Amino acid sequence: MGFFLKLKEGLKKTRESISRKFFEAFKTKELDQKFYDALEVALISADMGYIATENILNRLRTEIPSKKISKPEEAKTLLKKILLETIDYEIPNYEFPLLILISGVNGVGKTTAVGKLAKLFVSQGKSVVIAAADTFRAAASEQLEIWAERAGVRVISHSEGSDPAAVVFDTLISAKTKGTQVIIVDTAGRLHNKKNLMEELKKINRVIDRELPNSDRRNLIVLDATTGQNAVRQVEVFNEAIEIDGIILTKLDGTAKGGVVMAIAEEQNIPVYYAGVGEGIDDLIPFDAKDFIDAILD
Amino acid sequence: MALFKTLSLKINHAFSKIKNKSGLTELELKEAMREVRMALLEADVNFLVAKEFINKVTSKAIGSDILRGLNSSQQVIKLVNDELVELMGSRFSKLMVSDSLPSVYMMCGLQGSGKTTMCGKLAKILAKDNKKVLLAACDIYRPAAIKQLQIIGERSKTQVFEKGQIDPIIISKQAVEYAKTNGYDTVILDTAGRLHIDEKLMEELRSIKLAVKPTEILLVVDSMLGQDSVNVADRFNQDLDISGVILTKLDGDTRGGAALSIKAICGKPIKYVGIGEKLEDIEPFHPDRMASRILGMGDVLTLIEKAQDAISEENAKKIAKKIKNSSFDLEDYLDQLNGIKKMGGMKDMLDMIPGLSGKVSAKDIDDKSFDRTKAIIYSMTPEERHKPEIIKASRRKRISKGSGTSVQEVNKLLNQFEQMKLMMKKVSSGKFKFPF
Ligand SMILES: Nc1nc2c(ncn2[C@@H]2O[C@H](COP(=O)(O)OP(=O)(O)OP(=O)(O)O)[C@@H](O)[C@H]2O)c(=O)[nH]1
Numbered sequence: 241m242g243f244f245l246k247l248k249e250g251l252k253k254t255r256e257s258i259s260r261k262f263f264e265a266f267k268t269k270e271l272d273q274k275f276y277d278a279l280e281v282a283l284i285s286a287d288m289g290y291i292a293t294e295n296i297l298n299r300l301r302t303e304i305p306s307k308k309i310s311k312p313e314e315a316k317t318l319l320k321k322i323l324l325e326t327i328d329y330e331i332p333n334y335e336f337p338l339l340i341l342i343s344g345v346n347g348v349g350k351t352t353a354v355g356k357l358a359k360l361f362v363s364q365g366k367s368v369v370i371a372a373a374d375t376f377r378a379a380a381s382e383q384l385e386i387w388a389e390r391a392g393v394r395v396i397s398h399s400e401g402s403d404p405a406a407v408v409f410d411t412l413i414s415a416k417t418k419g420t421q422v423i424i425v426d427t428a429g430r431l432h433n434k435k436n437l438m439e440e441l442k443k444i445n446r447v448i449d450r451e452l453p454n455s456d457r458r459n460l461i462v463l464d465a466t467t468g469q470n471a472v473r474q475v476e477v478f479n480e481a482i483e484i485d486g487i488i489l490t491k492l493d494g495t496a497k498g499g500v501v502m503a504i505a506e507e508q509n510i511p512v513y514y515a516g517v518g519e520g521i522d523d524l525i526p527f528d529a530k531d532f533i534d535a536i537l538d
Numbered sequence: 539m540a541l542f543k544t545l546s547l548k549i550n551h552a553f554s555k556i557k558n559k560s561g562l563t564e565l566e567l568k569e570a571m572r573e574v575r576m577a578l579l580e581a582d583v584n585f586l587v588a589k590e591f592i593n594k595v596t597s598k599a600i601g602s603d604i605l606r607g608l609n610s611s612q613q614v615i616k617l618v619n620d621e622l623v624e625l626m627g628s629r630f631s632k633l634m635v636s637d638s639l640p641s642v643y644m645m646c647g648l649q650g651s652g653k654t655t656m657c658g659k660l661a662k663i664l665a666k667d668n669k670k671v672l673l674a675a676c677d678i679y680r681p682a683a684i685k686q687l688q689i690i691g692e693r694s695k696t697q698v699f700e701k702g703q704i705d706p707i708i709i710s711k712q713a714v715e716y717a718k719t720n721g722y723d724t725v726i727l728d729t730a731g732r733l734h735i736d737e738k739l740m741e742e743l744r745s746i747k748l749a750v751k752p753t754e755i756l757l758v759v760d761s762m763l764g765q766d767s768v769n770v771a772d773r774f775n776q777d778l779d780i781s782g783v784i785l786t787k788l789d790g791d792t793r794g795g796a797a798l799s800i801k802a803i804c805g806k807p808i809k810y811v812g813i814g815e816k817l818e819d820i821e822p823f824h825p826d827r828m829a830s831r832i833l834g835m836g837d838v839l840t841l842i843e844k845a846q847d848a849i850s851e852e853n854a855k856k857i858a859k860k861i862k863n864s865s866f867d868l869e870d871y872l873d874q875l876n877g878i879k880k881m882g883g884m885k886d887m888l889d890m891i892p893g894l895s896g897k898v899s900a901k902d903i904d905d906k907s908f909d910r911t912k913a914i915i916y917s918m919t920p921e922e923r924h925k926p927e928i929i930k931a932s933r934r935k936r937i938s939k940g941s942g943t944s945v946q947e948v949n950k951l952l953n954q955f956e957q958m959k960l961m962m963k964k965v966s967s968g969k970f971k972f973p974f
């Protein structure tokens with residue numbers, strides 16, 4: 241089939257990394273149509289989405305002439321600046337006691353992120369407790385218990401099928417009596433278009449509102465960097481349900497670059513807090529917008 | 539701003555401009571195709587696949603008589619649809635069965651793609667086919683992965699073979715041996731999720747392949763994957779020569795551009811799709827239905843099939859007949875409503891209904907409105923249920939009082955019922971056209 245053959249050929253190029261595509265774009269001699277076409281391919285390959293990509297290209301098209309830029313190197317600096325403006329946020333410092341509510345669709349890396357976060361806070365000398373509020377998935381609490389053990393923290397869990405809000409309630413009571421500084425809540429994966437599951441999440445959120453009205457509280461959504469434009473919807477709907485404060489972007493150790501956070505930033509002011517870069521307990525790093533952009537472009 | 543509309547809406551929009559125009563200029567065609575391209579990209583179709591697709595459809599359209607003929611926009615739409623179907627594979631392909639038993643199915647894929655759950659789903663399907671299935675726990679890395687498979691084994695009433703955290707190559711070999719000596723005719727290997735660029739772990743899969751010579755190697759992919767889908771599929775295919783693909787999480791609202799891309803890149807059939815967290819939530823992949831879903835026709839066929847599953851066969855035949863001779867009445871509708879609960883609730887079905895997909899969000903509908911509809915029908919006399927056209931103003935008032943609803947609600951229901959009847963008739967007579 242001619243179609244497949246043609247694709248295969250094109251794929252030889254595709255398989256090369258996204259940075260390679262940016263390299264191709266910026267090695268053009270002139271900032272002409274060819275440059276913009278190559279750049280479009282690179283931005284789209286990074287999952288920035290068609291619309292965000294066009295917005296970025298349009299800004300370049302106006303700013304490049306007005307700033308009298310003629311060298312690709314300068315255009316690259318400008319592009320970096322534009323991208324940085326889009327996703328560079330000031331994240332307010334944590335105050336303790338602190339509650340982090342983790343949510344997201346299935347399989348994105350929530351439980352792993354909870355384990356990594358616990359370790360992060362322990363290494364800062366904080367006391368941590370985890371709520372195993374995924375009472376739905378098979379072996380979810382066993383998985384979390386292993387992570388808790390690795391991080392050396394307590395975990396509160398109920399039996400499978402029990403009410404997740406009740407697990408959270410018990411954890412909060414326990415944390416209050418023990419004076420625990422950090423509470424991390426792991427929740428079941430849920431697709432954002434399932435209304436009943438989103439209601440369940442809202443209920444968990446309400447329990448926390450009620451029991452811990454004055455503590456610092458961050459609702460973090462976990463996004464898988466391999467996810468495409470659907471991540472925009474995920475953030476939108478989770479945000480509608482429980483007001484999301486930030487994003488944890490996982491699986492950045494693969495070949496996907498998670499450029500969808502650019503598309504998300506165009507629509508919503510939600511910063512990325514952390515990046516997941518592997519399956520080890522230390523593979524979670526505070527998100528640095530500049531490093532992130534450099535990693536995509538260079 | 540509705541920046542991120544669904545693919546179907548976008549394509550509908552692209553063609554709304556050329557709708558019902560007979561005779562298109564090449565320029566107009568290209569303009570429409572530009573919008574199709576945009577829609578494909580926003581739906582996560584890989585940029586290269588989108589490009590080739592657009593080129594192919596465009597040149598086909600130009601090379602044919604379509605542009606000059608009557609109803610050319612309809613024909614272009616048909617062309618887009620046909621190409622989409624062709625690209626995704628022409629028909630449902632079942633799992634292969636090995637001559638020398640047991641058949642071995644090896645599952646592989648990225649982390650979090652849904653392999654373990656899918657193992658349980660396949661086990662259930664195969665058991666229905668009278669196969670004796672053994673699940674083998676070869677994910678020794680992820681915490682509690684074995685435990686998860688054991689629970690899924692319990693739920694699907696399938697035996698699980700596990701050896702703890704020893705070399706997965708040895709586990710898979712022993713599992714196949716165990717199956718042979720204990721009368722299992724099917725083995726499903728649940729391997730750990732891994733990155734396609736993880737040399738060491740990809741080597742592990744190659745070794746398992748070498749050791750047990752699987753009947754099928756199935757790549758399990760998340761239908762929400764972005765542009766990277768081609769890299770993932772291509773690498774797994776290059777390393778393992780996979781035999782098929784399984785798409786998961788299609789019950790989300792992703793347009794599933796990855797499905798298109800993966801099929802285009804590795805040319806292997808998509809065999810099954812996962813459509814929920816329960817072990818029954820699996821369906822054979824139907825390329826034509828997927829294409830029509832993407833194009834906004836709604837997955838009419840799946841809807842009908844599900845309905846048939848939920849109602850009895852006999853009942854379904856009765857309904858089909860009623861639809862055909864236009865005697866489907868509100869009484870039957872009531873039966874349907876009661877059956878919908880069995881089909882998994884209204885929200886799942888919304889996206890499958892033509893003209894509704896993408897236009898109605900889950901927010902607009904709640905199960906209460908469902909109960910109100912039922913209440914309205916319960917307040918009608920048998921004659922009214924049978925001949926809704928006799929329900930005029932005074933009857934409407936009475937019904938609304940009886941059911942504790944408003945006259946407007948009664949009106950709405952009656953209108954909707956009329957529309958639905960019309961639609962059903964079109965579908966059943968095969969005259970159903972694109973809704974744009
Ligand atoms: N390569 C890589 N894998 C990751 C990363 N984070 C998580 N994973 C893997 O992704 C898989 C799913 O992770 P989980 O933490 O179980 O995901 P989850 O969101 O809790 O899943 P559910 O609770 O089933 O919805 C596991 O195999 C993890 O090891 C990451 O940053 N990089």
Ligand SMILES: [Mg+2]
Nearest residue numbers: 350351374380
């Ligand atoms: Mg989890």
